[in-house]
Amino acid sequence: MCWYALADQQKPKVTILATGGTIAGAAATGTQSGYTSGAVTIDAMLAAVPGIDKIATVKGEQVANVGSQDMSFDILLKVAKRINAIAPNADVNGIVITHGTDTMEESAYFLNLTAKTDKPIVMVGSMRPSTAVSADGPLNLYNAVGVAADPKAKGRGVLVVMNDQIHAAHSLTKTSTTAVETFMSPGRGLVGVASYGKNDWYNSPIWKHTTQSEFDISNVTQLPRVDVIFADVDMPGDLIDASVAKGAKGIVIAGVGNGNMNKAAVDAASRAAKSGVIVVRASRVPTGLVGRNVELDDDKLGFIASYELNPQKARILLALALLKQRSLDDIQKLYDMY
Numbered sequence: 001m002c003w004y005a006l007a008d009q010q011k012p013k014v015t016i017l018a019t020g021g022t023i024a025g026a027a028a029t030g031t032q033s034g035y036t037s038g039a040v041t042i043d044a045m046l047a048a049v050p051g052i053d054k055i056a057t058v059k060g061e062q063v064a065n066v067g068s069q070d071m072s073f074d075i076l077l078k079v080a081k082r083i084n085a086i087a088p089n090a091d092v093n094g095i096v097i098t099h100g101t102d103t104m105e106e107s108a109y110f111l112n113l114t115a116k117t118d119k120p121i122v123m124v125g126s127m128r129p130s131t132a133v134s135a136d137g138p139l140n141l142y143n144a145v146g147v148a149a150d151p152k153a154k155g156r157g158v159l160v161v162m163n164d165q166i167h168a169a170h171s172l173t174k175t176s177t178t179a180v181e182t183f184m185s186p187g188r189g190l191v192g193v194a195s196y197g198k199n200d201w202y203n204s205p206i207w208k209h210t211t212q213s214e215f216d217i218s219n220v221t222q223l224p225r226v227d228v229i230f231a232d233v234d235m236p237g238d239l240i241d242a243s244v245a246k247g248a249k250g251i252v253i254a255g256v257g258n259g260n261m262n263k264a265a266v267d268a269a270s271r272a273a274k275s276g277v278i279v280v281r282a283s284r285v286p287t288g289l290v291g292r293n294v295e296l297d298d299d300k301l302g303f304i305a306s307y308e309l310n311p312q313k314a315r316i317l318l319a320l321a322l323l324k325q326r327s328l329d330d331i332q333k334l335y336d337m338y
């Protein structure tokens with residue numbers, strides 16, 4: 001299909017939900033490294049992408065305008081509910097969400113579990129602010145709209161499009177503080193590549209998502225507190241005790257190696273588990289999975305293994321899992337399925 005030959009009535013319709021981030025960031029000059037995230041509106045962003053109207057009829061809605069370090073469950077619930085409200089409409093063929101990159105992987109994974117549609121949902125951001133020399137936002141946005149408008153993007157869950165690459169919400173992670181090639185999907189690879197509105201598809205994510213997901217946030221206004229605690233040499237166990245004392249319902253340990261931690265932390269985590277707090281072992285290591293009962297006896301200690309999810313995504317899954325009463329066995333199964 002030749003995109004630019006599309007007549008108006010044949011053009012796919014894409015709605016953009018804007019939340020902020022560097023893609024909406026602005027600096028005083030084109031070469032300054034400091035800037036403010038979430039300073040530019042969706043209309044101004046679209047105006048900077050020549051030709052975007054040739055590949056889709058694009059409509060923008062400003063849902064929030066924050067740097068993604070300030071993304072919150074409040075905003076994410078609003079975005080998920082908005083997706084679920086507009087996705088059934090005939091004038092929506094795909095949805096794009098603009099977002100900062102710092103926490104994009106968590107938001108992508110959250111929406112992957114809570115959006116109830118097979119229509120393409122594509123998240124996009126940038127590493128350079130809109131005012132920078134060689135800003136990467138405009139082409140990323142063009143490619144994201146091209147993916148959201150592509151019927152082949154359907155049914156693959158939430159996708160992230162940046163730097164010409166298409167990633168699955170389950171697998172991507174941010175790997176560079178500043179490089180435009182920051183997102184990678186270690187171990188699982190790309191879902192596809194995007195090039196000026198044309199896409200090549202390699203893979204479909206194998207985990208449950210969107211329409212197959214059991215998580216329903218339609219009446220949810222708040223998520224249970226789940227903390228991530230970073231494990232390191234000679235860590236004190238009282239960080240875990242403090243989290244329990246502050247009312248955490250779940251704790252994810254960003255463990256060393258295969259989700260491991262020192263004896264002080266194991267003792268504190270096992271106290272937490274005995275008191276009914278759900279303890280998930282993930283890893284601070286970027287590749288490989290955390291399996292059950294390898295160096296620690298999860299059966300005896302009452303711990304859950306995060307398998308492929310990194311700590312920040314293991315936290316999202318646990319917060320959603322804790323919306324209802326579940327057995328340890330059932331929670332462990334979620335990490336296998338999602």
Ligand SMILES: NC(=O)CC[C@H](N)C(=O)O
Pocket residue numbers: 020021022023037066067068069099100101102103125126127128
């Ligand atoms: N490049 C970016 O988007 C990261 C910067 C910004 N803190 C954000 O996440 O919104």
